[in-house]
Amino acid sequence: MDATTKTNLYDCRDAFASVLEKLAADNEAVVAVCNDSVGSSKLGGFKSKFPERLVNVGIAEQNMVGVGAGLANGGRIPFVCGASCFLTGRALEQIKADISYSNANVKLIGISSGMAYGELGPTHHSIEDFAWTRVLPNLPVIAPCDRIETAAAVAWAATYDGPVFLRLSRVGVPDLLPEGHVFEVGKANVLREGTDVTLIANGTLTHRMVKAADILAKDGINARVLNMATVRPIDEAAIIAAAKETGAIVTAEEHSIYGGLGSAVAEVVVDHAPVPMKRLGVPGVYAPTGSAEFLLDEFGMAPGAIAEATVALLRRK
Incomplete structure (x- = not known):
């Protein structure tokens, strides 16, 4: 069965937690820091296996990022986990000064990003985090499209000597990439070839773009689909090729249209x-x-609706 037609949905946080535990088993330098979010960050297994390597600072995100920076300065590889809205909003100054400016080897894990908290409303939606983080030097910004890419991105982050912001949702998504996928920072994945228009997304929107392409195909529109997991550094070559070869681009993201993936592509x-x-x-x-x-x-x-917006755009060509 083609990956795009699978109905099983997976929580990317589970893939993150599984890989983190394996990394910690192989490397004593790997530690976790959280803001009273052991459950929502899926760190229960990590806590059971490595209790001395989990630092729970309580609901104090600025301290959490500072502790992560200190651990990195001491030779550890900290994975700093918290709800993305609070991690990036409350602790933005610490992310800027202690992590990005200092080029600290800290892995920032923004959990439950986008609108994943749903009914908790505007205070808990994280629809500004791309905008806040992608302007900071030294900080790759990554939003995997499925559990397979999440696992690969976490493994890559552990080997990368520098800060990383990894944005994970709690909303279930289907598998799109093949097992054994190797993550390359700044590299888009072509999920579907096409010549009439290019659809670009990441995170929870990628599988919706694939479905939109299927709808468009029924109307004779051949849409290319790019999974643009890395918002910074963005894959300029893939975007330029898409523009020149398909002549039109539609982006979709679980984020404000200002400052996020669409803005980066534009x-x-x-x-x-x-x-x-x-x-x-x-x-x-x-x-x-x-x-x-x-x-x-x-x-x-x-x-x-994505398909309809695409058709309307093509009428402008």
């Missing part, structure tokens, strides 16, 4: 290969309460 397009573009996301408002799936649909990112 920056490359306007500099190197201007073509018609449509950016789908949260349109510069505070997202209300509601499940993540409901909110994505409400903001025009159901597969059918």
Whole structure:
């Protein structure tokens, strides 16, 4: 069965936790730091196996990032885990000064990103984190599309000598990439070839883009689908090729349309290969309460709505 047609959904946090425990078993330098989020960060198994290597600072995100920086300075490899809205919002100054500016070997894990907290509302939605983090030097910003890419990205992060921001949702997604996938930072994956338009997404939106491409194919529109897991450094070559070879680009993200993936793609397009573009996301408002799936649909990112937006864009060509 083709990966895009599987109905099984997987929580990427489980893949993160599984790989982290394996890394810790092989390397005593690997430690975890959290903000009273052992459960939501899926660190229960890590705590049981390596209790002396889990630091729970309580609900104190600024301290959490500082502790992570200190551990890195002491030769450890800290995975600093917390809800993305609080990790990036409350501790942005520490991420800037202690992690990015200092080029500290800290792995920031933004859990339950986007609108995954759903009914908890605007205070818990994390639809600004791409914008806040991707402007910081030295900090790769990554949003895997499935559990396979999550596992590969965590393994890569552990070997990378420098800071990383890894954005993970708690919303289940299907497998899209093959088992054994090797993560390459700054490298997009072509999930579907196409010549008429290119659909670009990451995280929870990637499988919706694949479904949108299936809908478009029924209308004779051949859409390329790119999984752009790395927002920074972004795969400029893949974007330029998409613009030149397909002539139009649609992006979708579980984030504000300002400052996120769509903006990053648009920056490359306007500099190197201007073509018609449509950016789908949260349109510069505070997202209300509601499940993540409901909110994505409400903001025009159901597969059918993505297909309709693509058709409308192609009429402009």
